Amino acid sequence: MSLHPQAIPPVPEETVQIARAILPNGNTCIHMRDALGTFFQDEDFLDLFPAKGQPAESPWRLALVMVMQYAEGLTDRQAADAVKTRIDWKYALSLEIKDPGFDFSMLSEFRARLLAHQAERRLFDLMLSQFRERGWVKARGKQRTDSTHVLAAIRAVNRLESVGETMRHVLNILAEVAPDWLLERVQPEWEKRYRSRFSDFRLPKEEKSRQELAEQIGADGRMLLESIWGSTTHAWLQELPAVEILRRIWIQQYHACEQGTPWRKDQELPPAALLIQSPYDMEARYSKKKQTGWVGYKVHFTGCDADQPHFVLEVTTTASTLPDGEVMEDLHERLADNRLLPSQHLVDKGYVDAELLATSQHRHQIDLVGPVLPDTSWASKEAGRFDHSHFHIDWKAKQVLCPAGQTSRDWGHIPDRHGKPRLRIRFPLPLCRVCTLHEKCSSTAAKVLILRPDEATYVALQQARKRQETAEFRALYAARAGIEGTVAQSVRTCEIRRSRYIGMKKLNLQAFLTATSINMLRACHWIAEAKLATTPTSRFAELLASVKQVAVA
Template sequence: MLQVGADGYRLLDALAGAGSPPLAAAAPAVAVLRRVWARHFAREREGSPPAGTSVRLRPVQGRRPGDRIESPYGVEARFRAKSGTAWTGYMVHLTETCDPNLPRLVVHTGTTPANVHEAMRTGAIHAGLAGLDLIPSEHLVDAAYVSAEHLVAARERYGVILVGPARPRQGWQTREEGAFHVTDIAVGWEHQRVRCPKSRESTSWRAYRDKASGRPFIRGGVSPAVCRACSAKPRCTRAGSRRLSLHPRAEHEALAGARERLESDEGRRLYGQRQGIEATISQGVRRFGLRRARYRGLAKTTLQSVATAAALNLDRLAAWFALRPLAPTRTSRFKALTA
């Protein structure tokens, strides 16, 4: 492997030399080779003659995560593992209507390399729908597309109410009965105070930015001396004192509102309409080959996704005009036995 690495660098040096063919160093295949070698190999002595250059493998933690070229023939395809499924290629995001007593039609498709997380596409989907004058008043999405920032941005930029399950709360309090949750702590935004369920107010309040993401947060905490003397401390925190990391006010209130909506009967009925997209994905995969890219490259795969969505719409319109009923939800054999 080290010999292959040294040979690759020797080839790159020769292509960049004065005697190489014109424009050879700028060829697409050379650019791919340079990117792959920069990810997997490193020279021990930079600037040394090619013949005397030694090569070592880069440690895994020193490589950029998730952005490796998987094949020189499909340089835009990326690897992804999700819910027990692993593949190399792309990811398709579908948006369809779900109005009652009307055919469900796909109104937007978005195709990205597989390693692009769904959370990165929420704003792009709304921008695409707005450009088509198809922006909805309510958008039912999977949990991967929901965050505090998305809830605020969708409402402020496009007037869209983003409906979907927020990320679950973390911490041992969520798993222990009788423990105090974050929702049990009152936040006084005007006075910059938090109040615990035992009416103890915080003694600290400061804004900060997360070093990794750069997103703003607020940290408020109660004095350790106050917490230690509290009889309810075992139900509240296992640390010296309870310290909370809060989103800014707009994001905090939007997240609380989204969770409250889905906990209501009306919210659950509304969100229940989103399950139709699973049938759309199944139909696209089983009847129109949605899960297999027919061509190489992101541009051609995007075109395939658009063509698949058009075929889905034509099939559904034909079924609508022919009064063909929707197929019933499949019942597993195990469920049929227990019925």
């Protein structure tokens, strides 16, 4: 389909009259169109369409439909029906009352164009740029970031179901692309074993029987892989994604032995960050946070904290197993590219470590505000012992002076259990043994200090620990809770908790559409109310508050 940009038409007079007569004041779609316009124009999407071909549906309309669709949590079919039947949507889209709308598949095609051209964030950036022109979005203010878990668009399965579904999936694909080749190699028992979906309530309950079934499935998959790699006439089968999925899952779930296909024990599996959970979404991973376990991803929302609308300024989609702190450097770089860096960034404990405290301040002049882990060393657990503050560290000379006046012997770097560098400083063993302060200094024969690898990181951590004990920090950090409202709106209104599509790239598009819809709703509320939305108060709380006011009076 080709695109020939056209000017956005005004709302038809008949549509205006009916909408004003029937719809209540403050309707979101009408209010949005009157106060904020359409946000998008055909020229914004020229690069997504070829110059020749059948004329495409106006992309500005499709883009606006998707924003309104996510703002109401609608499916593609429901959104297309809303275009056909709802007067407020016709008003926002400049359509005649009798306009038949378009087929729901147009929305999927438009999303595919955005993905193909790596334009997942285009709608988000276009809307944000208009808010910047209005003065609602500014750099060097306060920002807040938090994440929410997202369930993948797949059925959660156990290990036995996963390998069974993997085998069934590849057989279905081969039956479609190479039926004759498959019929020559199919085993008689495969028809019963793989004809229907694997579900745990139909599988054996005894552990021995389950392991036997798992190893039988493993043997079937191995035989199929050997047949594919041994075929000279159908070597192209090796390139099928389903075959590659089968090969990777079999490597993870089974041992490679000459005799048989032994089922791996649970402790022999790869870590969660690498373990494939389903053949239908290779990127979804299992993760657990506190009491919540899920298979899917995480989405991080970064919003502003100001007297203007609390817009979402950035969105980050990651694997569910990636620690929150790993997103911060890339997040700050993207904010810098968009000229939206904050002066203070409020985050929870998961986003903060000593290295980030130092690098955020050094590279971008950002005050990263969040609780850090306390000192858990041997010396900090009992009063009267010597902790790091009792040692004089000369970073330039690479020496440390202990409370007894002795100088350190070794200064070197070692990795910690996560592979990150740490500084190890040791004192001479003969001097520590005879030292009168030894019992207050160390629980081992010789004192060993494990510190952050450089001065800037070490100083940043110590300053953060002192700062978080103050009343000023607690008052400042209390504002971080405001991002929970953004997360709640993304879950309850835009339904971000469950991925609509398969794969991280498509989920990233969903996350940006969700953020765009939230920003649109908040802009409409701001224009209508000229104030920030407040946290809802229950009637019971209001009753108690009124009683207190009467008592004080």
